Amino acid sequence: MQDRAQRTRERILDAAAEEFATHGHEGATLQAVADRVGMTKGAVYGHFTSKQAVAATLEAYGALALSALRPDSGAPDPVDTLRRLVGELGTRLRSDIRLRAALRLRASHPALHPPTVLSDLLQRTTETVRAAQQEGAVAADHPPHLIAGCLLTLACAGAGAVAPEELRPHPCDVQEVTDIALKLLNAG
Known part of the structure; x- marks a missing residue:
């Protein structure tokens, strides 16, 4: 009986993840979750x-x-670490509806949850960008936190996920983000 209850709970979570990833916190309803699972709303409340x-x-x-993302373990090259981090985040987001939902929840209703894991991810990425800049592998003419935020936001966008505000570059940095993108386009 417990296995069946656990499987039902997992189905509810997957259905809820679809709802939250699509509609955010405000737009998702437990009735829609129940409909996705083929249950009554009362059964979901159980x-x-x-x-x-x-x-x-x-x-x-x-x-x-997110805290399990550890592409930096054993990688001496910070650029390789950045590639693996962004790639791993993008891959996880594309394949894991629950992770996409968690990020959408954070983006659509930030007061719900503390941002520590996202702050840690951004900090780790920023430190890796800084190390790559110190090695001369990444241009040092832009702040590392801005490059890190752009990389993480691109990973989210590439996977069809909404990047929470903590990961996005600040609106006042739009011109600098544009400059980075234009340099990349011109480098080819």
């Missing part, structure tokens, strides 16, 4: 006490998934 409880479970899943 597994989760509220929409907030489902969202919190998905956010916790996302935090674990």
